Amino acid sequence: MANGGKVDVENMAKAIKAQLDEYAVITGKEMRDAVLATGKDVKKYIKQVAPKHVPTDKELKYGKYKTRKPGKYAGSFTVTATEDEPLETEVAVHSRTQYMLTHLLENGHAIVTGGRTGSGHSKRSDVHTGRTVGQVKGIPHLEKADELARTELMEKLEKILMGK
Numbered sequence: 001m002a003n004g005g006k007v008d009v010e011n012m013a014k015a016i017k018a019q020l021d022e023y024a025v026i027t028g029k030e031m032r033d034a035v036l037a038t039g040k041d042v043k044k045y046i047k048q049v050a051p052k053h054v055p056t057d058k059e060l061k062y063g064k065y066k067t068r069k070p071g072k073y074a075g076s077f078t079v080t081a082t083e084d085e086p087l088e089t090e091v092a093v094h095s096r097t098q099y100m101l102t103h104l105l106e107n108g109h110a111i112v113t114g115g116r117t118g119s120g121h122s123k124r125s126d127v128h129t130g131r132t133v134g135q136v137k138g139i140p141h142l143e144k145a146d147e148l149a150r151t152e153l154m155e156k157l158e159k160i161l162m163g164k
Contacts (some may be wrong), residue, residue: 028087031160035090038156039093040077041149045144078095
């Protein structure tokens, strides 16, 4: 603004547009930072609450514990920016290597095996095949992380837009 902050009537629209553009750039950067920070917080939360493999006595006895490391699933989560433009930022928190387990662990799954059932399993023997069939209960952890992301991001964005 020229003339010590004064604007003549003919240039009023240009001055207002310039101020709004400046505001959009500043808040856009702050919002981008808030989205990225929320993604990192959600990743940290998932790492804390994600189910971790606890070795059975049989695994310990026969040395199979070495092949199934506790925390491998929880440690596989990462934050990736799926869209990163000046006024539009989107991140995804996902499992890099254990993505095939996320749905099964979150929602549970059926089992049809001759063995390997443990706590949290509902099982019965099939009359025709003699194999164990049943259901493994899910361990909800991603849905809670999604709720955390939504509430935390909304709080951060409200603070930014209110100028706090």
